[in-house]
Amino acid sequence: MRWMIVAAMVALVGCKQQAAENKAPAAGAEGAGGAPVAKKLSVGFSQVGAESAWRTAETNSIRGEAEKRGVDLKFADAQGKQAQQIQALTSFIAQKVDAIVLAPVVETGWDVVLTRAKEANIPVILVDRGIKTSDESLYTTLIASDFVEEGRMAAEWLAKKTNGKANIYELQGTTGAAPAIDRKKGFEEVLAKYPDLKIIKSQSADFTRAKGKEVMEAFIKSDREKIQAVYAHNDDMALGAIQALDEAGMNPGKDVTLISVDGVKGAFEAMVAGKLNATVECNPLLGPLVFDTINKVRAGEKVEKFIKSNDQLFEQSTAAQVIGSREY
Secondary structure, eight states, X not given: OHHHHHHHHHHHHHHHHHHHXXXXXXXXXXXXXXXXXXXXXXXXXXXXXXXXXXXXXXXHHHHHHHHHHTOEEEEXXXXXXXXXXHHHHHHHHHTTOSEEEXXXXXXXXXXXXXXXXXXXXXXXXXXXXXXXXXOGGGSSEEEEOOHHHHHHHHHHHHHHHTTTOEEEEEEEOSTTOHHHHHHHHHHHHHHTTOTTEEEEEEEEOTTOHHHHHHHHHHHHXXXXXXOOXXXXXXXXXXXXXXXXXXXXXXXXXXXXXXXXXXXXXXXXHHHHTTSOOEEEEXXXXXXHHHHHHHXXXXXXXXXXXXXXXXXXXXXXXXXXXXXXGOOO
C-alpha cells in the first residue's frame, strides 16, 4: 500500500513540473497565446570620440533614442583612432548585430572591414561623415550635412562681412576627415571669386578647443599684425582661438572677424558675448533619423544613398534671440 502512495505522489509532482514547462515559453520562442516573443534590435555604434560639444551631442542623441526605443545599443568610443573603430566593427560583426552605425574618423581604409559586414548581411549606416571606397555597396546610406556647402556658406558670409578683402587664418579639422576636407573645399571654391580674400596660413587643430588655442597662439606669435579673420572648421577650435586672441589683447569679434561651423551652444554664448561673429549650423541630433532609417532598411524599403540634413547660418546680431532654443 505504501509503495502505491509513493508512486502516486511522484506521478503528481511530475505532472505539475510538465504543466509548468508547457506554460513557460522558451527564450526567443513563443509568448502567451502562442505569439512570438519579439527579438530586441541590436545595433553597434562606433563613434569617433568626444573631441567636441557637437560630438557629445550626437552621441547623446543616438544613445538616448536607442534607449527610448528599447534598442540594445553596443557603443564604442574610438578616441579618434581608426584602428579602434575597425576593432569595434569587427567585434560587432562577431556579435551578429542587426545593424552598424559608423561615424568614421577618416575617409579611407574601410573596405576590408565593411566587406566583412556585407558578407554577414549587416547594413552599415554612416553618420555625419562619409568615406571613400571603390564599392559603394559596402554601406547602405550616409546621414549627414553637406560639408562642402557649409564651407561655401562660411566663405560667402565672410566675403560680405569684409567687403571681399581680408587676411584669413584657417583652423582645419582632423587631417583626412571628411568635414575637414569638404569644409576647406567649399570655402576655397568661393574664395576663388574674391582675389583679395586670402588664406594666409592654414593648420590642423584636430577639431579640439585645446589645439585651436595652441595653433592660434602660434599664428599670433608669427603674424600678429596680419591677422584680420579666422575661419575654423568647428566651433570648439574657434572657442580656443578666441581664448588665445583674448589673452593677446586682440579683441576677437571686433578687430578680428571669426566664423566657424557646428552651431553648438558655446558658439552662441560667444556670439552673445560679442567674441564670435557667425557660425554655420551642422545638426548633430541624428538619433531619430538613424533608427527610422535602420527600421526602413530592415523592412526592405529603399533609402537614399545620401540623406541630407538642412543647415543654416547664425550671426552675432540674432544670437541672443536664438540661444534659448538651442538643444546642444
